[in-house]
Amino acid sequence: MERVPVLKIGDILLVSIQIDMEDQVALQLQEDLADKIVATGTHGVIIDISALDIVDSFVGRTLATIASVSRVLDAETVVVGMRPAVAITLVELGLSLPGIRTALNVELGIAMIGTRDLSGLLDDEDEDEPDQAAVTAP
Amino acid sequence: MNDESQRLPVDTDRDVVRVRQLVRTVAVAVKLSLVDQTKIVTAASELARNTLVYGGGGEVEVTRVHNERRAGIRIVFADQGPGIVDLDLALTDGYTTGGGLGLGLSGARRLVDEFDIDTEAGKGTTITIVKWCR
Ligand SMILES: Nc1ncnc2c1ncn2[C@@H]1O[C@H](COP(=O)(O)OP(=O)(O)O)[C@@H](O)[C@H]1O
Numbered sequence: 001m002e003r004v005p006v007l008k009i010g011d012i013l014l015v016s017i018q019i020d021m022e023d024q025v026a027l028q029l030q031e032d033l034a035d036k037i038v039a040t041g042t043h044g045v046i047i048d049i050s051a052l053d054i055v056d057s058f059v060g061r062t063l064a065t066i067a068s069v070s071r072v073l074d075a076e077t078v079v080v081g082m083r084p085a086v087a088i089t090l091v092e093l094g095l096s097l098p099g100i101r102t103a104l105n106v107e108l109g110i111a112m113i114g115t116r117d118l119s120g121l122l123d124d125e126d127e128d129e130p131d132q133a134a135v136t137a138p
Numbered sequence: 139m140n141d142e143s144q145r146l147p148v149d150t151d152r153d154v155v156r157v158r159q160l161v162r163t164v165a166v167a168v169k170l171s172l173v174d175q176t177k178i179v180t181a182a183s184e185l186a187r188n189t190l191v192y193g194g195g196g197e198v199e200v201t202r203v204h205n206e207r208r209a210g211i212r213i214v215f216a217d218q219g220p221g222i223v224d225l226d227l228a229l230t231d232g233y234t235t236g237g238g239l240g241l242g243l244s245g246a247r248r249l250v251d252e253f254d255i256d257t258e259a260g261k262g263t264t265i266t267i268v269k270w271c272r
């Protein structure tokens with residue numbers, strides 16, 4: 001069985017999925033990543049799916065599980081590089097991947113993780129939610 | 139007028155990958171748009187996995203089809219498994235008996251132009267999908 005490599009680059013783990021994964025390969029990746037998060041103590045995981053021409057419900061669920069497991073292990077996952085046609089198809093399939101952070105490319109994904117490490121030092125002025133702006137105590 | 143069909147067994151995870159690859163090749167050959175290629179390959183992946191996991195394995199047949207106006211791709215997924223007893227339920231978003239997301243059948247139906255299920259308890263399930271060029 002093929003295996004998707006998990007690379008440590010600086011303080012983060014980078015996974016670039018370059019093959020059409022059998023379901024077992026996706027499950028193996030899930031395990032390998034959890035192990036490597038613990039072994040390296042990383043706080044950030046980038047999963048690059050720019051080479052994937054489809055994401056079906058199995059791979060979608062695997063990505064969601066990876067994101068949840070890494071959160072429990074104090075690491076943040078950002079999925080990067082989703083193709084536009086894949087995004088359109090995923091939404092129509094009914095999978096909106098709640099709880100998964102996404103970025104357009106690896107650089108932006110790394111910036112996103114970097115932001116978290118600084119967030120304790122900065123005012124969180126990026127949390128500007130217009131929906132809640134009108135809600136005030138009477 | 140239809141071209142010759144190509145058939146693949148669906149007995150392993152590896153076979154599901156092969157189904158995706160064949161469907162992609164044929165979808166490109168009939169000149170589906172990139173988004174429609176993505177949709178039909180995704181639908182095929184869902185249904186082939188169901189054939190394997192719930193149908194206990196089976197066969198997929200991929201055919202280039204034409205009518206007076208358009209070209210398209212037709213895919214038939216057939217198994218001799220337990221059948222789908224409550225079809226309405228199985229087609230409900232989120233319904234699963236196997237710990238999945240329950241989006242395979244319902245989602246695949248949304249991704250294609252034609253969707254037909256023939257299933258009988260104890261006999262098996264045959265699902266036919268078609269995607270036409272716009
Ligand atoms: N080929 C099949 N044979 C028997 N039952 C099936 C078949 N395909 C789907 N089903 C049933 O329909 C349910 C919903 O399928 P699906 O929408 O793909 O969701 P999931 O695969 O996540 O369970 C399955 O859990 C299963 O009970």
Ligand SMILES: [Mg+2]
Nearest residue numbers: 184188238242
């Ligand atoms: Mg399914």
